[in-house]
Amino acid sequence: MWVTCFSPSYSFRLVSTLRTSEHRSPFDLAKRPILEAINGASTECLPYFQLLREWVRECDQSHECKRPTGANYWPTRVIFVGDPDPDKLVLVEKRGTGEDYVTLSHCWGVQTEETRRFCTTQDNYQRRLQGFSYNDLPKTFQDAVRVTRELGKQHLWIDSLCIIQQNQEDWKKEAGQMENVFASAYCTIAATSASGCRDGFLKPDLDSQHIEIQGIPGRPAYVSDFDKDVGEGPLSTRAWVLQERVLSRRTIHFSAEQTYWECGSGVRCENFTKLECPPGRHYFVLDANFPTRLRTAGHDRTVDFIKYLFKKYSRCGITFESDRDVAISGLVERIGASLETGARYGIFTCFLADLLLWKRSDGEMADRIEYSGRTVPSWSWMAYSRGIDFISDPTLVVPPHTDLCFHNNKPALIVKVRQFANCRIEQEGERYAIVADTGKMVGTLWFDRGYIEFRHCVVIGMRKDNMDDARKTYYILVVRGKGPGQGYERLGVGEVEARYVSKKCNREELW
Numbered sequence: 001m002w003v004t005c006f007s008p009s010y011s012f013r014l015v016s017t018l019r020t021s022e023h024r025s026p027f028d029l030a031k032r033p034i035l036e037a038i039n040g041a042s043t044e045c046l047p048y049f050q051l052l053r054e055w056v057r058e059c060d061q062s063h064e065c066k067r068p069t070g071a072n073y074w075p076t077r078v079i080f081v082g083d084p085d086p087d088k089l090v091l092v093e094k095r096g097t098g099e100d101y102v103t104l105s106h107c108w109g110v111q112t113e114e115t116r117r118f119c120t121t122q123d124n125y126q127r128r129l130q131g132f133s134y135n136d137l138p139k140t141f142q143d144a145v146r147v148t149r150e151l152g153k154q155h156l157w158i159d160s161l162c163i164i165q166q167n168q169e170d171w172k173k174e175a176g177q178m179e180n181v182f183a184s185a186y187c188t189i190a191a192t193s194a195s196g197c198r199d200g201f202l203k204p205d206l207d208s209q210h211i212e213i214q215g216i217p218g219r220p221a222y223v224s225d226f227d228k229d230v231g232e233g234p235l236s237t238r239a240w241v242l243q244e245r246v247l248s249r250r251t252i253h254f255s256a257e258q259t260y261w262e263c264g265s266g267v268r269c270e271n272f273t274k275l276e277c278p279p280g281r282h283y284f285v286l287d288a289n290f291p292t293r294l295r296t297a298g299h300d301r302t303v304d305f306i307k308y309l310f311k312k313y314s315r316c317g318i319t320f321e322s323d324r325d326v327a328i329s330g331l332v333e334r335i336g337a338s339l340e341t342g343a344r345y346g347i348f349t350c351f352l353a354d355l356l357l358w359k360r361s362d363g364e365m366a367d368r369i370e371y372s373g374r375t376v377p378s379w380s381w382m383a384y385s386r387g388i389d390f391i392s393d394p395t396l397v398v399p400p401h402t403d404l405c406f407h408n409n410k411p412a413l414i415v416k417v418r419q420f421a422n423c424r425i426e427q428e429g430e431r432y433a434i435v436a437d438t439g440k441m442v443g444t445l446w447f448d449r450g451y452i453e454f455r456h457c458v459v460i461g462m463r464k465d466n467m468d469d470a471r472k473t474y475y476i477l478v479v480r481g482k483g484p485g486q487g488y489e490r491l492g493v494g495e496v497e498a499r500y501v502s503k504k505c506n507r508e509e510l511w
């Protein structure tokens with residue numbers, strides 16, 4: 001839960017940077033259009049954009065959020081928005097030297113012949129290198145160009161304009177760079193309120209909009225609900241957007257209710273309040289140098305955050321289901337590199353047992369995703385559609401590496417396959433109860449795609465408690481043989497008392 005707190009020092013500091021000589025009351029100031037010199041040129045600026053610039057300036061000068069000087073990543077292509085002719089935009093391929101670029105995070109919306117026209121394709125690509133018209137762009141892109149210019153920047157990156165669409169080779173190359181594109185951007189514009197490229201995200205009456213300072217006696221303060229405005233906006237429901245948000249150093253969220261600034265030091269609201277970040281998962285999302293904060297978070301908080309990310313991601317919408325392993329790959333790679341651990345299909349080596357205990361969320365039956373030309377194994381949650389949860393146990397004791405590990409050169413796990421003994425299953429709504437021959441309930445199962453078979457299992461871990469060995473709780477995957485010599489596949493996940501699983505086992509491959 002976010003807490004809203006009025007931050008007088010911040011708003012006074014902001015106001016004090018404006019021209020105070022003409023006005024007595026600092027509160028008057030923020031409500032009137034002002035003149036300010038930007039980049040040496042005197043431009044008439046509106047308080048709304050002045051506020052955005054102040055957020056950036058404050059962060060540039062007082063935090064360690066922005067890209068370090070000397071960081072040299074530059075996207076393959078960007079849009080140059082700084083031409084003296086405001087209608088002229090140019091797609092450029094040259095490398096910027098010491099310059100900044102801004103990224104747009106947005107929903108594509110429903111694709112039609114008309115929206116495809118806005119994209120860069122093989123057909124218009126050469127022409128766009130010569131220049132193209134601002135007025136021909138849809139509203140969301142126009143708004144992004146305007147914000148980029150108002151921030152005093154000249155380069156903007158928009159996926160559908162900077163990646164050549166319907167060109168598999170270019171897409172593959174650029175999709176692999178998405179991680180760097182967002183992590184190295186000056187800041188990200190999040191078109192939070194827009195469901196598609198036609199919607200736009202700047203309010204139409206912006207030219208007459210003035211910022212109201214909250215927390216002044218006699219003036220009603222309204223409460224900022226960042227979780228709702230941003231977390232539940234159309235943009236947050238899209239799978240690709242999760243890594244864009246986490247990897248961005250700083251984000252301006254244009255929600256339907258108000259505009260928010262999010263950086264490593266917290267969240268600023270358009271109403272001059274600052275939101276104190278609760279010491280929880282969001283602390284890691286805010287990390288401008290993600291995932292640096294995770295490195296020192298300790299085992300439990302790190303694994304909790306990773307599960308939170310995957311649960312959230314699995315519930316997001318995705319246009320092409322076969323992008324499920326790609327749209328988060330930048331984030332997975334970055335976490336793996338930072339924690340100095342391997343990752344395969346969304347499962348980290350250092351949290352192997354914890355992450356294998358994913359289960360489909362109640363009420364959702366998973367479907368196997370068709371990945372043409374590549375294999376995603378059944379033990380990975382990326383193999384299925386729909387939302388997932390995890391069976392979590394902070395006391396989880398994991399088996400030795402020899403009993404459970406990644407295969408060296410195949411997309412398989414090395415496991416020990418055992419048999420259920422002296423028990424059966426009975427359906428109980430979304431789950432199955434494991435019932436001993438005596439009639440006593442001794443465990444619970446969730447099948448990934450509905451009941452298929454109940455014979456074999458793999459022990460993934462054990463609950464640490466004072467029970468004697470036979471009564472300990474095993475965390476298991478239900479598996480079945482794929483055919484002679486073809487190994488096993490996962491069918492579901494659950495827990496059961498140890499004495500209902502055979503001691504005898506065979507070393508097998510789980511695919």
Ligand SMILES: [Zn+2]
Pocket residue numbers: 059060063064065066250263264265
């Ligand atoms: Zn900052």
